[in-house]
Amino acid sequence: MDRGSELSDFLRTRRARVTPDAAGLPPDPRPRRVxxxxxxxxxxxxxxxxxxxxxxxxxxxxxxxPEVVEALAAALRLDHSEREHLGNLLARxxxxxxxxxxxPQRVRPGLRMTLEALERVPAFVIGRRTEVLATNxxxxxxxxxxxxxPVKQRSIARFILLNPxxxxxxxxxxxxxxxxxxxxxxxxxxxxxxxxxxDLVGELMVRSPEFGxxxxxxxxxxxxxxxKRYRHPLVGELDFHYESFPVPGDPEQVLCVYNVxxxxxxxxxxxxxxxxxxxxxxxxPARADHRADGPSAD
Numbered sequence: 001m002d003r004g005s006e007l008s009d010f011l012r013t014r015r016a017r018v019t020p021d022a023a024g025l026p027p028d029p030r031p032r033r034v035x036x037x038x039x040x041x042x043x044x045x046x047x048x049x050x051x052x053x054x055x056x057x058x059x060x061x062x063x064x065x066p067e068v069v070e071a072l073a074a075a076l077r078l079d080h081s082e083r084e085h086l087g088n089l090l091a092r093x094x095x096x097x098x099x100x101x102x103x104p105q106r107v108r109p110g111l112r113m114t115l116e117a118l119e120r121v122p123a124f125v126i127g128r129r130t131e132v133l134a135t136n137x138x139x140x141x142x143x144x145x146x147x148x149x150p151v152k153q154r155s156i157a158r159f160i161l162l163n164p165x166x167x168x169x170x171x172x173x174x175x176x177x178x179x180x181x182x183x184x185x186x187x188x189x190x191x192x193x194x195x196x197x198x199d200l201v202g203e204l205m206v207r208s209p210e211f212g213x214x215x216x217x218x219x220x221x222x223x224x225x226x227x228k229r230y231r232h233p234l235v236g237e238l239d240f241h242y243e244s245f246p247v248p249g250d251p252e253q254v255l256c257v258y259n260v261x262x263x264x265x266x267x268x269x270x271x272x273x274x275x276x277x278x279x280x281x282x283x284x285p286a287r288a289d290h291r292a293d294g295p296s297a298d
Contacts, residue, residue: 004059
């Protein structure tokens with residue numbers, strides 16, 4: 001990923017969505033040739049020179065102070081994810097010699113036991129590039145059975161954007177797909193030298209008709225909580241309140257839990273679904289009666 005062009009496009013698209021009125025600027029009689037704010041208006045709001053901001057947007061000024069980054073974020077009205085992304089794009093890149101290849105991600109046994117203990121709600125663990133690392137039984141039933149897929153296909157992004165089943169399973173497919181692209185865009189800022197992520201983006205660009213449009217929006221998103229709606233072929237629509245938790249000891253792994261409202265239609269449907277898909281109880285072999293025969297009479 002070319003950080004210079006990424007930074008330029010990100011700043012340009014963010015200032016294009018902020019109107020002068022929204023920014024609290026006085027009326028300007030000059031003809032406006034661009035949507036949103038001009039470069040000099042962003043510079044004025046951030047308290048930097050117009051020349052400096054222009055160099056910054058063109059990728060020619062690096063390592064601004066934290067105060068300047070915060071002032072730019074405030075001027076452009078960036079949310080938490082966008083502020084993180086701006087910081088990532090402006091960070092000093094590490095020398096190539098220090099970029100150790102990422103090791104394969106593995107879910108520790110204790111975390112797998114936690115997943116299985118959450119037997120009344122879907123739960124799963126995702127890692128880098130939205131890869132699905134582990135799931136519990138209800139997650140496999142509600143979403144798809146990732147364990148049955150080839151390892152390369154165990155990805156939220158590949159499932160939602162390339163698997164036709166996802167368009168039926170996700171009630172708000174377009175919203176979910178666009179948010180997934182925004183998650184990948186945020187990760188690309190964090191890990192600009194991740195070759196597997198670059199390959200994934202290239203694959204999605206070629207195979208998904210919608211991916212390119214969402215990718216070039218430069219939207220970024222870190223999903224921490226919210227609503228998810230699924231459609232199951234047996235029990236119908238399911239509404240979940242999801243929560244995401246970075247895994248202690250490995251912040252690149254995230255535990256996602258799909259909670260349900262008590263006494264709701266979804267709770268009843270999940271109860272039915274859980275009963276249908278529960279493994280049979282272990283059978284106990286019948287114990288042989290080894291009692292000795294009583295003594296025979298002479």
